Amino acid sequence: MAIIPRYYEASGLDVNPQIIKKLENRHKNPKIKRLMDMLKIIYDEEIIHVQKGDKWFKYLCDKDGLDTEEKYIEILINYKLIKKHRPHININARKEAGFSCEELLKLGAKECKD
Secondary structure: OOOHHHHHHHHHHHHHHHHHHHHHHHOOOHHHHHHHHHHHHHHHHHHHHHHHHHHHHHHHHHHOOOOHHHHHHHHHHHOOOOOOOOOOOOHHHHHHHOOOHHHHHHHOOOOOOO
16 A cells, blocks of 8 residues: 555656646647546546555554554655655645645655645
């Protein structure tokens, strides 16, 4: 729950809008427009996937009496994922999916407001 939905799928929330933005200047091409539409659907669905993983991760942490934010960072450190390059963290999408500002700041966000 920590690595697949909260790390890899959440990374999709970070890059998907950037990909769409790079394609905007070619949106008149029907194939590019279709691709952009598909990417927008994937983006919306990805938020839901991350939310579900977040829900179950938090459930398991609560069940075992673990601090969710500390455990998440610990897992990322153990699997050497904490220092992976993140050029941009999509704060709004990640917050919508269940991330706290404290986690986002630890992941490298410059600022985050509750």
